[in-house]
Amino acid sequence: MIKVKSALFFLIIFSLVSCDLFNTREPQAPDQGRSNFIPPTEPQIVIQNLKNSFIDKNVQNYLACLVDTIFVNKKFKFLPSSEAASSFAFLVLDWNIADERKYFNSVVSKVPKDFPISLNLNDENYSSLTADTLVYTASYFINVPHSSSEPKNYAGNVQFNLVRDSRSNWSIYYWKDTRSSNLPSWSELKGYFY
Numbered sequence: 001m002i003k004v005k006s007a008l009f010f011l012i013i014f015s016l017v018s019c020d021l022f023n024t025r026e027p028q029a030p031d032q033g034r035s036n037f038i039p040p041t042e043p044q045i046v047i048q049n050l051k052n053s054f055i056d057k058n059v060q061n062y063l064a065c066l067v068d069t070i071f072v073n074k075k076f077k078f079l080p081s082s083e084a085a086s087s088f089a090f091l092v093l094d095w096n097i098a099d100e101r102k103y104f105n106s107v108v109s110k111v112p113k114d115f116p117i118s119l120n121l122n123d124e125n126y127s128s129l130t131a132d133t134l135v136y137t138a139s140y141f142i143n144v145p146h147s148s149s150e151p152k153n154y155a156g157n158v159q160f161n162l163v164r165d166s167r168s169n170w171s172i173y174y175w176k177d178t179r180s181s182n183l184p185s186w187s188e189l190k191g192y193f194y
Helices: 004-019 043-056 059-063 080-085 096-109 184-192
Strands: 078-080 118-130 133-143 153-164 172-177
Touching: 043 059, 043 118, 043 153, 043 172, 059 096, 080 172, 080 184, 096 133, 096 184, 133 184, 153 184, 172 184
Parallel strands: 078 172
Antiparallel strands: 118 133, 133 153, 153 172
């Protein structure tokens, strides 16, 4: 009987030791959205990150394209299209990065998971102002495949003023939007989904 108890005891000890029951394991990564974010060491990378944030529906990457006052002495400024300013007065009243987060989160939440939001930029132009600032202009077309009553397509012209910060990263600190067709503008997209 003692031999059976000893054998059983060693069998239990052997199985506990061999299955790594008491060893820690690597924690699983939290569920995160897809990310194609590239450190914005060049102005063109900011624009690519902005496009990717729409495709990936990644709010953090979208916001990372906008100026961070911790690293540069520039405040974010948004100038909406005149049509949007007359329809959505809050766009003119000190629109800020928190408002950008709110609108973009709202857009992302209304688009089905497997449908990308597309941002197409054409007629792109980069003009240097100083060694650390430049102006980017382009025409845009945005498609938001949602199921609510707001428009799905937006078009216009955009001007971004970009700055290089203390980390040598570029970001958008000034944003001017202009409607250019019978489609609503990007500003109106912000107004509808805010």
